[in-house]
Amino acid sequence: MIRVNILCEGPTEEQFVKKMLYPHFIEQGIMLTARSLGGGFSYQRLKHQIIQWLNNDQGAYVSTLVDLYGINSKYPGYAASKDLDAYAKVRFIENAVQADILGSPNIYNPKFVAHFQLHEFEALLFSAPEIMEEWLALDQAISSGSFAAVRNAFETPEHINDNPRTAPSKRILAIAPKYDKVAEGLIIAQEIGLPTIRAACPHFNRYCLKIEQLALENDV
Secondary structure, eight states: OEEEEEEESSHHHHHHIIIIIHHHHHTTTEEEEEEEOOSOOOHHHHHHHHHHHHHHOTTSEEEEEEESTTOOTTSTTTGGGTTSOHHHHHHHHHHHHHHHHHTSTTOOOOOEEOOEESSOTHHHHTTSHHHHHHHHTTSSOOOTTHHHHHHHTSSSGGGSOOOTTTSHHHHHHHHOTTOOIIIIIHHHHHHHOHHHHHHHOHHHHHHHHHHHHHHHHHHO
């Protein structure tokens, strides 16, 4: 059994791994374990947690499920990637973080898979705006088609931009002020389903494929 330990942005992402990703990957012989970082963490804290988990559990891979939204110049690759498009930017930063972690002294387990969400968890919910509208309209008035209008303005849900006022979560709150990420984010994602999310979000799908590839590599 291949094991992958995932450091998550917060409790919603942790539950997303446990409730949605775990059942999918366990069928392929890959066991996922998730731990929440609690949000608001620095790169130094993230790096410390990654290296600590790599060294303390050398039989497992370590990965990350953290937001690209809100990272700063302390992250490797941040400055050099600022003018790149969304997908090039996130891949550049992931590669820079991967190199920084694996180039650190006193690291005894190189099985690290860097991943950053474009731009945050809520982008995944725009994979099916009609489901999001149906769910969030249960306890508040929502103009029909509002979420679809946001989704249709971008190439993919992952392109919804990361400005502090227009990030995916901020757009949801502007339409549905009662939205509660912890209470409702995972439920909506479950209603949408992993296949739909993967089909709509190429970078997230690429991450899933990288994890799936671990099983093939270990069979060689």
